[in-house]
Amino acid sequence: MTEQQDQQQIILTKLKNSFYNSADFVAKPISWWDNEIAILCFYSSIVNKADVERIMYFFKEHIRDDNLYWGESVYTTVIPLDEKQLAKFLCDGETVVVRLKTKEMIRISLPEMAYRQTDEPTSEHVLQGSREGLVENFDVNLSLIRKRIKSHKLVVKQKSIGDETNTTVYYFYMADLVDEEALQLIEQRLDNIKIDILYSVGQLTDYLEDHVWSPFPQLLKTERSDRIAAGVLEGRIAVISDLSSTALIGPVSFFTFYQTPDDFNGRAITGSFYRMLRIFSFILAIFLPAFYIAVISFHFEILPLELSNQIKTDINNIPYRPILEAFILELTLELIREASIRLPTAVGQTIGIVGGLVIGDAIVNAGLVSNMMVIVVAFTAIGSFVIPSTEMNGTVRIMRFPFMILASFFGFLGIAFGAAILLIHLLNLTSLKRPYFTPLIPFLPKELYKIFIREPFFKPGKQVKSFSPKEDRKL
Structure with missing residues (x-):
C-alpha cells in the first residue's frame, strides 16, 4: 500500500469516526486532478442513490483538471471545509465532495427523503373547496402556497433552530401587506430560541405566543394551504418548520377561530x-x-x-x-x-x-x-x-x-x-x-358586524383590523 493510499485510509477512518460509524453513512474516495484525494460523502438513506452513482461515474470519466468554475456552475456552491457545516449538509440530504488539498467542500443536492402525498387534512374537513393539505416537506408545502399566490411579493425567510436537530423554520408573508411590527416580533422571538431539540409545532407555539399560560390559543394552527394563503394575503405571517404539516398564522383575533373556508x-x-x-x-x-x-x-x-x-x-x-x-x-x-x-x-x-x-x-x-x-x-x-x-x-x-x-x-x-x-x-x-378581542376592544363598529355576517363578494370590503397591515386590500 502506497503512502497516498495510507493517508487516504486514515482520512476515511477519521471521517467515519466523526459520524460515529453510522450504518447509512457513506464515504468513498473519488478521482480528481493531479492525484488529489477527494471523498464523496452522503447518507444513503436520504439521497437518490441512482443520481449518486451517476455523479461518481461522471467524476471518474470527466474530472481531469482543477476546474472550480465547473463545480460552482453545475452544483450548488463551493465553500470552505467545516465539519459542523458538513454534518448539516449531509443531514439535509445533500451529497458533499470533500477536497482535502484545497480544504473545500462541493455541495451536490440529490435528496430523496420520504414524505406522504398531499391529502385533505383530517381535522379540517370542508364541504366545498380545496382538498390539499400540508405534508412533512416544506418544498411541497411552499409550492402549494405559491400556486395560490402567484406574486413576487410573497417573501420566504428561514432560520435554523435546535443545536442537535438543526430544524429549519420558515416564515412567509406579503412584502406589501405584512404588519411590520408583528414581523419584527416574530423574527426577534425566533432569534431568541436557544434549544438543542426542536421537533414539534407545539414548541414553536410556546416561544411565539404572547401569553403561554392562557388557555386560549393566540396563533391559528392549520394544515390547509388555502387557509394559509388567505391569511398571508390579509397581511398575516405564516410560520412552519421543514418537517411539520401544521402552520402557525398570526396575528389573529378570537373570532378568527370560528371561521372556516366553507363560509366563503x-x-x-x-x-x-x-x-x-x-x-x-x-x-x-x-x-x-x-x-x-x-x-x-x-x-x-x-x-x-x-x-x-x-x-x-x-x-x-x-x-x-x-x-x-x-x-x-x-x-x-x-x-x-x-x-x-x-x-x-x-x-x-x-x-x-x-x-x-x-x-x-x-x-x-x-x-x-x-x-x-x-x-x-x-x-x-x-x-x-x-x-x-x-x-x-x-x-x-x-x-x-x-x-x-x-x-x-x-x-x-x-x-x-x-x-x-x-x-x-x-x-x-x-x-x-x-x-385579541378586536373589533370589540378596540371597538370598531364598522367591523363588528363582520364577525357574524359574511358579505357577498360583489360588495367590496376591507379585512377586520386585528393588526396593522401596510395596505388595505379589498376582499
Missing part, C-alpha cells in the same frame, strides 16, 4: 348563519352545564311548574349533588373521546358510538346520573364539536369545569362572576401584541 365557498346567507351558530356554540358549550347546575341547586323557581316537577322526579333517586353528577358524565365523555382518538379508526368509531350508548344507558339505569343531566351534557358536547379549531375546541372543553364549580357554590352569581373574569381575560389577551 358557499352562499353569503348560509355562511353568515353558520358563523353565528359557531359563536353561539361557544356560549352553549361553556355555560349550559353550569346553568343547569345553578338552576337545580339554587334557582328552581325560574322553571315552569310542569318542568320543575319532572326534573324533581328525575333527580330524586340520585344520591349526590348535581356538580358530582355532571363531573361523572363529563369525565366519562372525555375518556370515551380520548379512547376513540388513540385507537385505530375503525375501532375508535365503534368505541365512540357503542361506548356512548351503552355506558350512557347503564349509568342512568344504575341511578348514578339523571336523564336530564345526560341531555345537558350531550348538548354541551355537540356544542363543543361545532367549533372548527381543535385548539379552541380543547379550550372550551376545559373552561366549562370552573364554571360548573362556581355554579354549584354560588348559583347564577358564580356564573356571572366567572363570565366577568373570562371577559376581562379575553380583553387583556394579545396576538403578537395585537388586540
Whole structure:
C-alpha cells in the first residue's frame, strides 16, 4: 500500500469516526486532478442513490483538471471545509465532495427523503373547496402556497433552530401587506430560541405566543394551504418548520377561530348563519352545564311548574349533588373521546358510538346520573364539536369545569362572576401584541358586524383590523 493510499485510509477512518460509524453513512474516495484525494460523502438513506452513482461515474470519466468554475456552475456552491457545516449538509440530504488539498467542500443536492402525498387534512374537513393539505416537506408545502399566490411579493425567510436537530423554520408573508411590527416580533422571538431539540409545532407555539399560560390559543394552527394563503394575503405571517404539516398564522383575533373556508365557498346567507351558530356554540358549550347546575341547586323557581316537577322526579333517586353528577358524565365523555382518538379508526368509531350508548344507558339505569343531566351534557358536547379549531375546541372543553364549580357554590352569581373574569381575560389577551378581542376592544363598529355576517363578494370590503397591515386590500 502506497503512502497516498495510507493517508487516504486514515482520512476515511477519521471521517467515519466523526459520524460515529453510522450504518447509512457513506464515504468513498473519488478521482480528481493531479492525484488529489477527494471523498464523496452522503447518507444513503436520504439521497437518490441512482443520481449518486451517476455523479461518481461522471467524476471518474470527466474530472481531469482543477476546474472550480465547473463545480460552482453545475452544483450548488463551493465553500470552505467545516465539519459542523458538513454534518448539516449531509443531514439535509445533500451529497458533499470533500477536497482535502484545497480544504473545500462541493455541495451536490440529490435528496430523496420520504414524505406522504398531499391529502385533505383530517381535522379540517370542508364541504366545498380545496382538498390539499400540508405534508412533512416544506418544498411541497411552499409550492402549494405559491400556486395560490402567484406574486413576487410573497417573501420566504428561514432560520435554523435546535443545536442537535438543526430544524429549519420558515416564515412567509406579503412584502406589501405584512404588519411590520408583528414581523419584527416574530423574527426577534425566533432569534431568541436557544434549544438543542426542536421537533414539534407545539414548541414553536410556546416561544411565539404572547401569553403561554392562557388557555386560549393566540396563533391559528392549520394544515390547509388555502387557509394559509388567505391569511398571508390579509397581511398575516405564516410560520412552519421543514418537517411539520401544521402552520402557525398570526396575528389573529378570537373570532378568527370560528371561521372556516366553507363560509366563503358557499352562499353569503348560509355562511353568515353558520358563523353565528359557531359563536353561539361557544356560549352553549361553556355555560349550559353550569346553568343547569345553578338552576337545580339554587334557582328552581325560574322553571315552569310542569318542568320543575319532572326534573324533581328525575333527580330524586340520585344520591349526590348535581356538580358530582355532571363531573361523572363529563369525565366519562372525555375518556370515551380520548379512547376513540388513540385507537385505530375503525375501532375508535365503534368505541365512540357503542361506548356512548351503552355506558350512557347503564349509568342512568344504575341511578348514578339523571336523564336530564345526560341531555345537558350531550348538548354541551355537540356544542363543543361545532367549533372548527381543535385548539379552541380543547379550550372550551376545559373552561366549562370552573364554571360548573362556581355554579354549584354560588348559583347564577358564580356564573356571572366567572363570565366577568373570562371577559376581562379575553380583553387583556394579545396576538403578537395585537388586540385579541378586536373589533370589540378596540371597538370598531364598522367591523363588528363582520364577525357574524359574511358579505357577498360583489360588495367590496376591507379585512377586520386585528393588526396593522401596510395596505388595505379589498376582499
